[in-house]
Amino acid sequence: MFTEAKVEPNAETVAPDADQASLEPASRAPLPQPNTWWQTARNKLRGLNRSMQFVIAAAIILGITMAFVGNLISQRIKHDATQSAGEAAALYMEAFLAPYIQELATSRELSAASTLAVDNLMANTSINQHIASIKIWLPDGTNIYSTSKLPVFRNYPEDPIEQVMQGKIVTRLAAFDNSEHDHERSLGIPLYETYVPLRKVGSGQILAIGEFYEKEHEIDNLRQEVWSVIGAATLAMLLLLFFIVRRGDQIIERQQMTLKLQMQEQAQLHLQNTNLQDRITTANHEFSRINELTLRRLGADLHDGPAQLLTLILLRLDELGVLQDSYPQDSGLLGGNVLELVRSAGQEALREIRGISLGLALPEINELSLREELLLVAHRHELRTETEVKLTLGPLPDDVPLPYKICIYRFTQEALNNAFHHAGGKSQKVSASHHKGLLEVQIEDAGEGIPTAGSGAANRGRTPLGLVGMRYRIESLGGVFSIDSAPGAGTRLKAQFNL
Numbered sequence: 001m002f003t004e005a006k007v008e009p010n011a012e013t014v015a016p017d018a019d020q021a022s023l024e025p026a027s028r029a030p031l032p033q034p035n036t037w038w039q040t041a042r043n044k045l046r047g048l049n050r051s052m053q054f055v056i057a058a059a060i061i062l063g064i065t066m067a068f069v070g071n072l073i074s075q076r077i078k079h080d081a082t083q084s085a086g087e088a089a090a091l092y093m094e095a096f097l098a099p100y101i102q103e104l105a106t107s108r109e110l111s112a113a114s115t116l117a118v119d120n121l122m123a124n125t126s127i128n129q130h131i132a133s134i135k136i137w138l139p140d141g142t143n144i145y146s147t148s149k150l151p152v153f154r155n156y157p158e159d160p161i162e163q164v165m166q167g168k169i170v171t172r173l174a175a176f177d178n179s180e181h182d183h184e185r186s187l188g189i190p191l192y193e194t195y196v197p198l199r200k201v202g203s204g205q206i207l208a209i210g211e212f213y214e215k216e217h218e219i220d221n222l223r224q225e226v227w228s229v230i231g232a233a234t235l236a237m238l239l240l241l242f243f244i245v246r247r248g249d250q251i252i253e254r255q256q257m258t259l260k261l262q263m264q265e266q267a268q269l270h271l272q273n274t275n276l277q278d279r280i281t282t283a284n285h286e287f288s289r290i291n292e293l294t295l296r297r298l299g300a301d302l303h304d305g306p307a308q309l310l311t312l313i314l315l316r317l318d319e320l321g322v323l324q325d326s327y328p329q330d331s332g333l334l335g336g337n338v339l340e341l342v343r344s345a346g347q348e349a350l351r352e353i354r355g356i357s358l359g360l361a362l363p364e365i366n367e368l369s370l371r372e373e374l375l376l377v378a379h380r381h382e383l384r385t386e387t388e389v390k391l392t393l394g395p396l397p398d399d400v401p402l403p404y405k406i407c408i409y410r411f412t413q414e415a416l417n418n419a420f421h422h423a424g425g426k427s428q429k430v431s432a433s434h435h436k437g438l439l440e441v442q443i444e445d446a447g448e449g450i451p452t453a454g455s456g457a458a459n460r461g462r463t464p465l466g467l468v469g470m471r472y473r474i475e476s477l478g479g480v481f482s483i484d485s486a487p488g489a490g491t492r493l494k495a496q497f498n499l
Contacts, residue, residue, distance in 0.1 A: 050249045055242055062234050070230040074223050083171055090169045090196035090210075093131070096121055097210055101136065101198045104207040109144050110136070122147060132191055135211040136198070139165065144208070161195075164209050170195040191215060284476040285403045292406055302353050310350045317343045365409060370400045370432070374441075377409055378430055381416045387425030389416065394433035397499060404497060407473050408441055414466050415443035415493045423447020423491070439497045450485040470495075 048056075100114040110118075122134060136145035139161075163170050171194045191213040198208040365373050371393055378389040400408075412430060419428045427446035432439070467483065474481040474495045485491040 050252070051242065051246045054245045054249075055238070058238055058241055062238055066230050066234040070227055073230070074226050077226055078223060087169050087171070090171075090194050093134075093194075093210055093212055094196050094198060097134075097136070097198055098201065101208050102201060104138070104144075105200050105205070108138060108142070115145060118145060119147075130214055131212050132215055133213040137209045137211060139206065139209065161209065164195045164197050165206060167197055167206070169197075190220070281478065285401075288403045288406060288473075288476070310346050310353065314343060314346045314350065317346065365405055366402060368405075369398055370396045370405060370408065373405055373409055374412060374430060374432055377412045377416070381413070381420070381428075385420045385425055387420060387428060389428045389430055392429065392431040394431075394435075396432060396434050397439070400439075400499065403477060404439075404499070407477055407479075408495065410473060411470050411493075411495050412441065412443060414470055418466060418493075419443065419445035419447065419491070427490070434499070437498055439499050440494065441496075442492060442494045444490060444492045446490045449487045449489050449491055450483070 097118065100110065100117050103111060103114060118134065118136075122131070133147040134145070135143060135147070137143055141161075171192055192215075193211060193213050196210045196212075197206045198210050199205060200207050365376070368376065374393060375391065378391055381387070382389055416428060416430070419425060423445040424447065425445075427444070429444040430442075431444075432441045434440075470493070471481040474497075477497065479498075480494075480496040482494045482496075483491070484494070
Protein backbone atom coordinates (compact mmCIF):
# COMPACT_ATOMS: atom_id res chain seq x y z
CA MET A 1 0.00 0.00 0.00
CA PHE A 2 1.20 3.49 -0.83
CA THR A 3 -0.12 6.49 1.16
CA GLU A 4 -0.61 9.91 -0.31
CA ALA A 5 -0.12 13.15 1.57
CA LYS A 6 -3.20 15.38 1.28
CA VAL A 7 -2.83 19.07 1.96
CA GLU A 8 -5.99 20.86 3.06
CA PRO A 9 -5.17 24.55 3.37
CA ASN A 10 -8.79 25.60 3.75
CA ALA A 11 -9.13 23.73 7.04
CA GLU A 12 -6.34 25.84 8.56
CA THR A 13 -7.00 29.21 6.95
CA VAL A 14 -10.71 29.35 7.69
CA ALA A 15 -10.23 28.83 11.43
CA PRO A 16 -8.18 32.02 11.97
CA ASP A 17 -10.68 34.02 9.94
CA ALA A 18 -13.47 32.63 12.03
CA ASP A 19 -11.59 33.42 15.21
CA GLN A 20 -10.95 36.97 14.01
CA ALA A 21 -14.59 37.40 13.13
CA SER A 22 -15.62 36.13 16.53
CA LEU A 23 -13.18 38.49 18.26
CA GLU A 24 -14.40 41.63 16.49
CA PRO A 25 -17.75 41.88 18.32
CA ALA A 26 -16.12 40.71 21.52
CA SER A 27 -13.68 43.63 21.37
CA ARG A 28 -16.60 46.03 21.59
CA ALA A 29 -18.23 44.08 24.42
CA PRO A 30 -17.24 44.59 28.10
CA LEU A 31 -14.29 42.60 29.29
CA PRO A 32 -15.28 39.23 30.76
CA GLN A 33 -14.84 38.64 34.46
CA PRO A 34 -11.84 36.53 35.55
CA ASN A 35 -12.49 32.85 35.68
CA THR A 36 -13.43 31.73 39.17
CA TRP A 37 -12.51 28.10 38.67
CA TRP A 38 -8.84 28.89 39.15
CA GLN A 39 -9.54 30.69 42.41
CA THR A 40 -11.75 27.82 43.54
CA ALA A 41 -9.06 25.24 42.73
CA ARG A 42 -6.39 27.34 44.44
CA ASN A 43 -8.50 27.71 47.57
CA LYS A 44 -9.11 23.96 47.67
CA LEU A 45 -5.38 23.29 47.29
CA ARG A 46 -4.61 25.70 50.11
CA GLY A 47 -7.04 23.81 52.31
CA LEU A 48 -5.09 20.57 51.88
CA ASN A 49 -2.12 19.65 54.04
CA ARG A 50 1.43 19.79 52.75
CA SER A 51 1.59 16.08 51.97
CA MET A 52 -1.45 16.20 49.70
CA GLN A 53 -0.22 19.38 48.04
CA PHE A 54 3.11 17.68 47.38
CA VAL A 55 1.43 14.54 46.03
CA ILE A 56 -0.62 16.60 43.59
CA ALA A 57 2.35 18.73 42.49
CA ALA A 58 4.72 15.75 42.25
CA ALA A 59 2.14 13.68 40.38
CA ILE A 60 1.71 16.46 37.83
CA ILE A 61 5.45 17.06 37.42
CA LEU A 62 6.43 13.38 37.38
CA GLY A 63 3.47 12.55 35.17
CA ILE A 64 4.44 15.13 32.58
CA THR A 65 8.12 14.20 32.78
CA MET A 66 7.55 10.46 32.59
CA ALA A 67 4.98 10.89 29.83
CA PHE A 68 7.56 12.79 27.81
CA VAL A 69 10.31 10.27 28.57
CA GLY A 70 8.02 7.31 28.01
CA ASN A 71 6.75 8.69 24.74
CA LEU A 72 10.30 9.38 23.59
CA ILE A 73 11.46 5.88 24.54
CA SER A 74 8.32 4.31 23.10
CA GLN A 75 8.72 6.13 19.81
CA ARG A 76 12.36 5.15 19.63
CA ILE A 77 11.62 1.53 20.46
CA LYS A 78 8.73 1.53 18.04
CA HIS A 79 10.89 2.94 15.26
CA ASP A 80 13.78 0.55 15.87
CA ALA A 81 11.54 -2.46 16.40
CA THR A 82 9.52 -1.63 13.31
CA GLN A 83 12.60 -1.28 11.16
CA SER A 84 14.15 -4.42 12.58
CA ALA A 85 10.97 -6.47 12.26
CA GLY A 86 10.27 -5.04 8.82
CA GLU A 87 13.73 -5.86 7.53
CA ALA A 88 13.60 -9.38 8.96
CA ALA A 89 10.15 -9.95 7.53
CA ALA A 90 11.19 -8.45 4.19
CA LEU A 91 14.10 -10.82 3.84
CA TYR A 92 11.83 -13.65 4.89
CA MET A 93 9.16 -12.74 2.32
CA GLU A 94 11.70 -12.06 -0.41
CA ALA A 95 13.06 -15.57 0.03
CA PHE A 96 9.52 -17.02 -0.26
CA LEU A 97 8.26 -14.85 -3.15
CA ALA A 98 11.41 -14.68 -5.28
CA PRO A 99 10.91 -18.11 -6.95
CA TYR A 100 7.41 -17.16 -8.13
CA ILE A 101 8.18 -13.78 -9.69
CA GLN A 102 11.08 -14.83 -11.91
CA GLU A 103 8.66 -15.16 -14.82
CA LEU A 104 8.05 -11.38 -14.63
CA ALA A 105 11.34 -10.95 -16.44
CA THR A 106 9.49 -11.92 -19.65
CA SER A 107 5.85 -11.29 -18.68
CA ARG A 108 3.75 -8.55 -17.06
CA GLU A 109 1.57 -10.87 -15.01
CA LEU A 110 1.84 -13.92 -12.84
CA SER A 111 0.78 -17.24 -14.14
CA ALA A 112 -2.09 -19.11 -12.50
CA ALA A 113 0.36 -21.61 -11.02
CA SER A 114 2.45 -18.86 -9.42
CA THR A 115 -0.67 -17.14 -8.07
CA LEU A 116 -1.90 -20.43 -6.57
CA ALA A 117 1.52 -21.06 -5.05
CA VAL A 118 1.50 -17.66 -3.33
CA ASP A 119 -2.05 -18.31 -2.05
CA ASN A 120 -0.98 -21.66 -0.62
CA LEU A 121 2.02 -19.99 0.95
CA MET A 122 -0.29 -17.63 2.86
CA ALA A 123 -2.74 -20.36 3.79
CA ASN A 124 -0.56 -23.29 4.80
CA THR A 125 2.55 -21.80 6.41
CA SER A 126 3.23 -19.94 9.62
CA ILE A 127 3.53 -16.72 7.66
CA ASN A 128 -0.14 -15.90 8.23
CA GLN A 129 0.52 -15.60 11.97
CA HIS A 130 2.52 -12.45 11.28
CA ILE A 131 1.52 -11.38 7.76
CA ALA A 132 -2.08 -10.28 7.16
CA SER A 133 -1.97 -9.45 3.45
CA ILE A 134 0.37 -9.46 0.42
CA LYS A 135 0.38 -7.34 -2.73
CA ILE A 136 2.77 -7.44 -5.67
CA TRP A 137 3.30 -4.42 -7.93
CA LEU A 138 5.15 -3.89 -11.15
CA PRO A 139 7.61 -0.99 -11.19
CA ASP A 140 5.13 1.05 -13.25
CA GLY A 141 2.43 0.80 -10.54
CA THR A 142 0.37 -2.09 -11.92
CA ASN A 143 -0.97 -4.49 -9.33
CA ILE A 144 -0.51 -8.10 -10.39
CA TYR A 145 -1.39 -9.86 -7.11
CA SER A 146 -3.50 -9.22 -4.00
CA THR A 147 -4.42 -11.56 -1.16
CA SER A 148 -7.96 -10.17 -1.14
CA LYS A 149 -8.40 -10.94 -4.88
CA LEU A 150 -10.13 -7.57 -5.21
CA PRO A 151 -9.24 -5.41 -8.20
CA VAL A 152 -6.76 -2.70 -7.26
CA PHE A 153 -6.50 0.36 -9.45
CA ARG A 154 -4.01 2.78 -8.05
CA ASN A 155 -0.95 4.66 -9.12
CA TYR A 156 1.17 4.92 -6.00
CA PRO A 157 3.29 8.04 -5.41
CA GLU A 158 6.95 8.22 -6.16
CA ASP A 159 7.83 7.95 -2.47
CA PRO A 160 8.56 5.27 -1.21
CA ILE A 161 8.81 3.63 -4.67
CA GLU A 162 11.93 5.60 -5.46
CA GLN A 163 13.56 4.24 -2.31
CA VAL A 164 12.46 0.68 -3.07
CA MET A 165 13.73 0.92 -6.67
CA GLN A 166 17.07 1.92 -5.16
CA GLY A 167 17.10 -1.40 -3.29
CA LYS A 168 15.91 -0.09 0.11
CA ILE A 169 13.32 -1.66 2.38
CA VAL A 170 10.62 0.76 3.64
CA THR A 171 8.43 0.05 6.67
CA ARG A 172 5.71 2.33 8.11
CA LEU A 173 2.33 2.31 9.84
CA ALA A 174 -0.55 1.61 7.49
CA ALA A 175 -2.96 4.55 7.11
CA PHE A 176 -5.97 2.81 5.44
CA ASP A 177 -7.00 6.08 3.79
CA ASN A 178 -8.56 4.87 0.50
CA SER A 179 -10.54 2.03 -1.07
CA GLU A 180 -7.41 0.05 -1.86
CA HIS A 181 -7.22 -0.82 1.84
CA ASP A 182 -10.78 -2.13 2.24
CA HIS A 183 -9.56 -5.66 2.90
CA GLU A 184 -6.91 -4.60 5.43
CA ARG A 185 -9.30 -2.16 7.08
CA SER A 186 -11.88 -4.93 7.52
CA LEU A 187 -9.42 -6.92 9.64
CA GLY A 188 -9.84 -4.32 12.42
CA ILE A 189 -6.25 -4.51 13.69
CA PRO A 190 -3.31 -2.09 13.35
CA LEU A 191 -0.84 -3.12 10.66
CA TYR A 192 2.58 -2.13 9.42
CA GLU A 193 3.16 -2.00 5.68
CA THR A 194 6.55 -3.01 4.31
CA TYR A 195 7.85 -2.51 0.78
CA VAL A 196 10.59 -4.85 -0.43
CA PRO A 197 12.29 -5.12 -3.86
CA LEU A 198 11.85 -8.52 -5.58
CA ARG A 199 14.92 -9.23 -7.72
CA LYS A 200 15.80 -11.48 -10.60
CA VAL A 201 18.01 -14.31 -9.50
CA GLY A 202 21.57 -13.88 -10.68
CA SER A 203 21.38 -10.34 -12.05
CA GLY A 204 19.84 -8.43 -9.14
CA GLN A 205 17.38 -6.69 -11.44
CA ILE A 206 14.24 -5.52 -9.60
CA LEU A 207 11.32 -7.25 -11.31
CA ALA A 208 8.54 -6.23 -8.91
CA ILE A 209 7.76 -4.62 -5.59
CA GLY A 210 6.34 -6.72 -2.80
CA GLU A 211 3.99 -5.02 -0.32
CA PHE A 212 2.90 -6.95 2.74
CA TYR A 213 1.08 -5.99 5.95
CA GLU A 214 2.54 -7.19 9.22
CA LYS A 215 0.51 -7.37 12.43
CA GLU A 216 1.44 -4.76 15.05
CA HIS A 217 0.65 -6.75 18.21
CA GLU A 218 4.25 -7.66 18.96
CA ILE A 219 5.36 -4.04 18.86
CA ASP A 220 2.30 -3.08 20.89
CA ASN A 221 3.23 -5.65 23.51
CA LEU A 222 6.73 -4.24 23.68
CA ARG A 223 5.39 -0.71 23.98
CA GLN A 224 3.01 -1.77 26.78
CA GLU A 225 5.90 -3.33 28.64
CA VAL A 226 7.86 -0.10 28.35
CA TRP A 227 4.94 1.95 29.66
CA SER A 228 4.40 -0.53 32.48
CA VAL A 229 8.01 -0.20 33.60
CA ILE A 230 7.86 3.61 33.39
CA GLY A 231 4.55 3.70 35.27
CA ALA A 232 5.87 1.41 38.01
CA ALA A 233 9.05 3.49 38.34
CA THR A 234 7.02 6.71 38.49
CA LEU A 235 4.71 5.29 41.14
CA ALA A 236 7.66 4.03 43.18
CA MET A 237 9.37 7.44 43.06
CA LEU A 238 6.11 9.18 43.95
CA LEU A 239 5.49 6.90 46.93
CA LEU A 240 9.08 7.26 48.16
CA LEU A 241 8.94 11.04 47.93
CA PHE A 242 5.51 11.03 49.57
CA PHE A 243 6.77 9.07 52.58
CA ILE A 244 9.76 11.40 52.94
CA VAL A 245 7.61 14.53 52.69
CA ARG A 246 4.94 13.04 54.94
CA ARG A 247 7.51 12.36 57.65
CA GLY A 248 8.81 15.92 57.40
CA ASP A 249 5.23 17.21 57.39
CA GLN A 250 4.47 15.32 60.59
CA ILE A 251 7.55 16.83 62.24
CA ILE A 252 6.45 20.30 61.14
CA GLU A 253 2.91 19.67 62.39
CA ARG A 254 4.23 18.60 65.80
CA GLN A 255 6.44 21.66 65.95
CA GLN A 256 3.54 23.89 64.93
CA MET A 257 1.36 22.32 67.60
CA THR A 258 4.09 22.92 70.18
CA LEU A 259 4.49 26.52 69.03
CA LYS A 260 0.72 26.99 69.09
CA LEU A 261 0.55 25.75 72.68
CA GLN A 262 3.45 28.00 73.63
CA MET A 263 1.76 30.96 71.95
CA GLN A 264 -1.45 30.19 73.84
CA GLU A 265 0.50 30.09 77.09
CA GLN A 266 2.22 33.35 76.19
CA ALA A 267 -1.14 34.90 75.36
CA GLN A 268 -2.55 33.77 78.70
CA LEU A 269 0.49 35.14 80.54
CA HIS A 270 0.22 38.38 78.61
CA LEU A 271 -3.47 38.61 79.52
CA GLN A 272 -2.66 37.95 83.16
CA ASN A 273 0.10 40.56 83.09
CA THR A 274 -2.28 43.03 81.47
CA ASN A 275 -4.90 42.37 84.12
CA LEU A 276 -2.30 42.77 86.86
CA GLN A 277 -1.04 45.98 85.27
CA ASP A 278 -4.61 47.30 85.08
CA ARG A 279 -5.15 46.40 88.72
CA ILE A 280 -1.90 48.12 89.70
CA THR A 281 -2.85 51.22 87.71
CA THR A 282 -6.31 51.25 89.28
CA ALA A 283 -4.78 50.82 92.72
CA ASN A 284 -2.36 53.69 92.08
CA HIS A 285 -5.20 55.90 90.91
CA GLU A 286 -7.23 54.99 93.99
CA PHE A 287 -4.21 55.60 96.21
CA SER A 288 -3.69 58.98 94.61
CA ARG A 289 -7.34 59.86 95.14
CA ILE A 290 -7.34 58.68 98.76
CA ASN A 291 -4.05 60.47 99.41
CA GLU A 292 -5.47 63.66 98.00
CA LEU A 293 -8.58 63.33 100.15
CA THR A 294 -6.35 62.72 103.17
CA LEU A 295 -4.30 65.81 102.42
CA ARG A 296 -7.44 67.87 101.99
CA ARG A 297 -8.84 66.57 105.26
CA LEU A 298 -5.55 67.26 107.03
CA GLY A 299 -5.47 70.78 105.64
CA ALA A 300 -9.06 71.33 106.72
CA ASP A 301 -8.32 69.95 110.18
CA LEU A 302 -5.31 72.24 110.57
CA HIS A 303 -7.39 75.18 109.44
CA ASP A 304 -10.40 74.38 111.58
CA GLY A 305 -8.50 73.12 114.65
CA PRO A 306 -5.12 74.59 115.62
CA ALA A 307 -5.56 77.59 113.39
CA GLN A 308 -8.84 78.51 115.09
CA LEU A 309 -7.34 78.01 118.53
CA LEU A 310 -4.38 80.22 117.68
CA THR A 311 -6.81 82.78 116.34
CA LEU A 312 -8.67 82.68 119.64
CA ILE A 313 -5.40 83.07 121.55
CA LEU A 314 -4.47 86.08 119.50
CA LEU A 315 -7.90 87.62 120.07
CA ARG A 316 -7.58 87.13 123.82
CA LEU A 317 -4.13 88.62 123.72
CA ASP A 318 -5.54 91.62 121.92
CA GLU A 319 -8.11 91.99 124.71
CA LEU A 320 -5.33 91.86 127.27
CA GLY A 321 -3.53 94.55 125.33
CA VAL A 322 -6.61 96.77 125.51
CA LEU A 323 -6.84 96.20 129.27
CA GLN A 324 -3.18 97.11 129.62
CA ASP A 325 -3.79 100.37 127.81
CA SER A 326 -6.81 101.05 130.03
CA TYR A 327 -4.98 100.33 133.31
CA PRO A 328 -1.44 101.47 132.86
CA GLN A 329 -0.90 101.32 136.59
CA ASP A 330 -1.19 97.55 136.31
CA SER A 331 1.19 97.25 133.40
CA GLY A 332 3.71 95.53 135.50
CA LEU A 333 1.24 92.85 136.38
CA LEU A 334 0.18 92.27 132.79
CA GLY A 335 3.73 92.14 131.47
CA GLY A 336 3.47 94.05 128.19
CA ASN A 337 6.61 92.58 126.74
CA VAL A 338 5.45 89.08 127.49
CA LEU A 339 2.10 89.70 125.86
CA GLU A 340 3.74 91.09 122.76
CA LEU A 341 6.04 88.12 122.56
CA VAL A 342 3.14 85.68 122.84
CA ARG A 343 1.17 87.62 120.23
CA SER A 344 4.07 87.57 117.79
CA ALA A 345 4.63 83.83 118.23
CA GLY A 346 0.93 83.11 117.81
CA GLN A 347 0.72 85.18 114.63
CA GLU A 348 3.73 83.40 113.17
CA ALA A 349 2.28 79.99 114.06
CA LEU A 350 -1.04 80.96 112.49
CA ARG A 351 0.65 82.05 109.26
CA GLU A 352 2.55 78.80 109.05
CA ILE A 353 -0.50 76.63 109.75
CA ARG A 354 -2.52 78.51 107.13
CA GLY A 355 0.30 78.13 104.66
CA ILE A 356 0.51 74.41 105.34
CA SER A 357 -3.26 73.93 105.02
CA LEU A 358 -3.32 75.95 101.79
CA GLY A 359 -0.53 73.80 100.35
CA LEU A 360 -2.23 70.55 101.34
CA ALA A 361 -5.68 71.43 100.03
CA LEU A 362 -5.58 71.66 96.23
CA PRO A 363 -7.78 74.16 94.48
CA GLU A 364 -10.74 72.73 92.66
CA ILE A 365 -8.90 71.61 89.52
CA ASN A 366 -11.46 69.02 88.47
CA GLU A 367 -13.24 71.56 86.26
CA LEU A 368 -10.04 73.09 84.91
CA SER A 369 -8.20 72.05 81.77
CA LEU A 370 -4.53 71.11 81.91
CA ARG A 371 -3.53 74.48 80.44
CA GLU A 372 -5.62 76.38 83.02
CA GLU A 373 -4.17 74.23 85.79
CA LEU A 374 -0.58 75.06 84.82
CA LEU A 375 -1.44 78.75 84.57
CA LEU A 376 -3.00 78.58 88.04
CA VAL A 377 -0.09 76.85 89.77
CA ALA A 378 2.40 79.28 88.18
CA HIS A 379 0.29 82.28 89.18
CA ARG A 380 -0.06 81.10 92.77
CA HIS A 381 3.70 80.52 92.95
CA GLU A 382 4.36 84.04 91.68
CA LEU A 383 1.99 85.53 94.28
CA ARG A 384 3.47 83.51 97.11
CA THR A 385 7.15 84.04 96.26
CA GLU A 386 7.02 87.38 94.39
CA THR A 387 9.10 85.83 91.60
CA GLU A 388 8.48 85.44 87.87
CA VAL A 389 7.63 82.16 86.13
CA LYS A 390 7.93 81.95 82.32
CA LEU A 391 5.32 79.70 80.72
CA THR A 392 5.76 77.94 77.35
CA LEU A 393 2.68 75.85 76.62
CA GLY A 394 2.25 73.96 73.37
CA PRO A 395 -0.81 71.98 72.22
CA LEU A 396 -2.29 70.18 75.23
CA PRO A 397 -5.16 67.68 75.50
CA ASP A 398 -8.44 68.87 76.99
CA ASP A 399 -9.57 65.61 78.60
CA VAL A 400 -6.80 64.59 81.00
CA PRO A 401 -7.86 62.15 83.76
CA LEU A 402 -8.02 63.66 87.25
CA PRO A 403 -5.19 61.50 88.76
CA TYR A 404 -2.82 62.80 86.07
CA LYS A 405 -3.94 66.40 86.63
CA ILE A 406 -3.34 66.10 90.38
CA CYS A 407 0.07 64.50 89.77
CA ILE A 408 1.10 67.21 87.29
CA TYR A 409 -0.08 69.96 89.67
CA ARG A 410 1.87 68.52 92.59
CA PHE A 411 4.95 67.93 90.41
CA THR A 412 4.90 71.51 89.09
CA GLN A 413 4.21 72.95 92.54
CA GLU A 414 7.03 71.03 94.21
CA ALA A 415 9.49 71.72 91.37
CA LEU A 416 8.78 75.48 91.51
CA ASN A 417 9.14 75.45 95.30
CA ASN A 418 12.54 73.76 94.89
CA ALA A 419 13.51 76.34 92.26
CA PHE A 420 12.61 79.15 94.67
CA HIS A 421 14.22 77.68 97.79
CA HIS A 422 17.42 76.36 96.19
CA ALA A 423 17.89 78.56 93.10
CA GLY A 424 16.43 81.82 94.40
CA GLY A 425 13.73 81.77 91.71
CA LYS A 426 16.24 82.49 88.92
CA SER A 427 14.88 81.94 85.38
CA GLN A 428 12.00 79.75 86.48
CA LYS A 429 10.41 78.17 83.41
CA VAL A 430 7.42 75.86 82.97
CA SER A 431 6.91 74.22 79.57
CA ALA A 432 4.41 71.59 78.47
CA SER A 433 3.57 69.91 75.16
CA HIS A 434 1.64 66.95 73.78
CA HIS A 435 2.81 65.16 70.62
CA LYS A 436 1.78 61.75 69.27
CA GLY A 437 0.26 60.67 72.57
CA LEU A 438 3.25 61.76 74.70
CA LEU A 439 2.58 64.48 77.30
CA GLU A 440 5.73 66.20 78.58
CA VAL A 441 5.95 68.73 81.44
CA GLN A 442 9.30 70.38 82.20
CA ILE A 443 10.41 72.80 84.95
CA GLU A 444 13.77 74.61 84.74
CA ASP A 445 15.79 77.03 86.82
CA ALA A 446 19.18 78.73 86.51
CA GLY A 447 20.48 77.91 89.97
CA GLU A 448 23.63 76.17 91.08
CA GLY A 449 22.31 72.72 90.22
CA ILE A 450 21.88 69.74 92.46
CA PRO A 451 24.93 69.43 94.78
CA THR A 452 26.92 66.25 94.85
CA ALA A 453 27.11 64.09 97.94
CA GLY A 454 29.62 65.38 100.51
CA SER A 455 29.76 68.93 99.17
CA GLY A 456 29.08 71.87 101.38
CA ALA A 457 25.99 72.75 99.41
CA ALA A 458 24.43 69.48 100.39
CA ASN A 459 23.92 70.81 103.88
CA ARG A 460 22.10 73.97 102.86
CA GLY A 461 18.68 72.34 102.93
CA ARG A 462 18.25 70.75 99.48
CA THR A 463 17.36 67.20 100.51
CA PRO A 464 16.39 64.49 97.99
CA LEU A 465 13.13 63.76 99.81
CA GLY A 466 11.05 65.96 97.48
CA LEU A 467 12.67 64.45 94.39
CA VAL A 468 11.97 60.93 95.63
CA GLY A 469 8.35 61.87 96.26
CA MET A 470 8.02 63.34 92.75
CA ARG A 471 9.53 60.24 91.17
CA TYR A 472 7.21 57.93 93.10
CA ARG A 473 4.13 60.01 92.28
CA ILE A 474 4.92 60.10 88.53
CA GLU A 475 6.02 56.48 88.14
CA SER A 476 2.95 55.24 90.04
CA LEU A 477 0.87 56.47 87.06
CA GLY A 478 3.16 54.82 84.50
CA GLY A 479 5.08 58.00 83.74
CA VAL A 480 8.79 58.68 83.41
CA PHE A 481 10.64 61.08 85.73
CA SER A 482 14.07 62.44 84.82
CA ILE A 483 16.55 64.98 86.22
CA ASP A 484 19.10 66.91 84.19
CA SER A 485 21.44 68.93 86.38
CA ALA A 486 25.07 69.84 86.82
CA PRO A 487 26.86 72.09 89.33
CA GLY A 488 26.52 75.69 88.18
CA ALA A 489 24.32 74.76 85.18
CA GLY A 490 20.86 74.83 86.73
CA THR A 491 18.35 72.02 87.04
CA ARG A 492 15.74 70.60 84.67
CA LEU A 493 13.00 68.27 85.95
CA LYS A 494 10.92 66.42 83.38
CA ALA A 495 7.77 64.27 83.63
CA GLN A 496 6.44 62.26 80.67
CA PHE A 497 3.11 60.42 80.36
CA ASN A 498 1.60 58.33 77.56
CA LEU A 499 -1.94 59.61 77.09
